[in-house]
Amino acid sequence: MGFPGTWMTESESVIYRVVPKCACSTIGQILYYSDHGRFYDGDIHDADEGLHKWAQEASQPVISRAVTERSAPAFTCVRNPYTRILSSFFDKICGVQRNGKRYRGNLVPMIMQKYGVETGGPDGQAEFDQIRSFRRFLLFARDTIRWKKPMEPDIHWSAVSGHVGTFIANGGRYDHIFWTERFAEGMQTVLDTIETPHPVDLAAIPRFNESAAHGPERAHPVEDYFDDLSMHLVYEIYHRDFELFKYDFENPANKMPVGEIDLDEVHAKLGD
Template sequence: MGFPGTWMTESESVVYRVVPKCACSTIGQIMFYSDHGTFFDGDIHDAKGGMHKWALEDSHQPIIDNVRDHKSYAFTCVRNPYTRILSSFFDKICGIQRNGKRYRGNLVPMLIQKYGIEVGGDDGKQEFDQIQSFRRFLLFARDTIRWRRPMDPDIHWSAMSGHVSTFIVNGGAYDKIVWTEQFNEGMQGVLDNIETPHSIDLAQIPRFNESEGHGPKRAHPVEEYFDDLSMHLVYEIYKRDFQLFKYDFENPGNKMPIGEIDLDEVHAKLGD
């Protein structure tokens, strides 16, 4: 199985398990800068060099050797499940992607046909009932996760605990889990524990939000997208995420964590 979604600096100063929709573009650029003193020119997900990534064949052995022996500080980053699934909807379903096309080809036409979703027209810019369409998308996301139909779940809306667990199950251990909502504070905690060829001043780091501008702007507060049924579906899909990463299930309008993450609990519950 190895370590899918794992990135490591070439200097092996730090190891990071990517969780989609959780500041991964910014984290990747920070790691790249910490080794090279410059940011990667483009989307860090497209980088084929300058950093070890599990997706690159030549990086497999260095990552395995490092992670299995816990040679470097290892971390990941998580986000409130309510805002994460909303972000996935606006970016991946309503938005036009970097290549100028819809995400995953025929996915959006299938959603329009089978689930009655609207996405704001061909360019994602037209008015539509965001709340109704999002709730229908939520049914689809639940179907993919619960029954793997009409397709397997996508990495952008599958549970964070699933991404986080592969690292543990295959022999890794985390030193820190950062909350997206307290990013600077959490990332500073990572930087304080590692030595990098180039120093990082987080206050000077731009936010690399590669999904921004892909889709329509959210027209309502977060909590208005989630009625009682939607909250039930979200809990069915993301129960472990709420519990392990200490987010507030009862109040979709509160994106902030409500407790401290217990790393021992995370390793115990996601390691089997």
């Protein structure tokens, strides 16, 4: 199976397992900058030069060798399940993508019809009941993950532990896992352990939130979107994320971690 979702600098200074909706655009640009002294002009996910990516066939043997020989440190970044699934809803379901179309073609019309989800009109900017529609979307997300119906789960709302785990199960090992919510601290720890062709001043790096303008603004605090049933569904889908990455299931208003990530525990539980 190899190492899907894995990127590496061309200088082979560091390996990164991409997790969607977890600061991946900013991290990718930092890695690109560390090799080239400039940012990629566009969405880093579209870059087909300047970074090794598993999706590029020529990069696969280079990444495989670096991972299996552990010749470069490997890291990833995780995020609170409550804010991540909310972000996925506003970006991918309500938002118009950068190509001017809805995400995945008929996906949005299908969940509007089958689940009664509203999305804010053709451009995602009209008034609608965000809380009601999000809770209906959450049912859809649960159905895709639990039963793979009416479609396979999408990478943007499948569990973080699933993304993180494929790297481990196929023979990789992480040196660092940090939280999106403490991004500067975590990313600096990674940068402090590697040598790069170009130094990175993290304080001067902009945040590349490629999904920021896609959808409507969130109109309510995070906790307002999650009633008792919604919390139950979130736990059903993401219980491993809460457990392994030390997030607070009991309080959706608290996006910050409540403990330290135990790398040995992560490897033991996701290495099956």
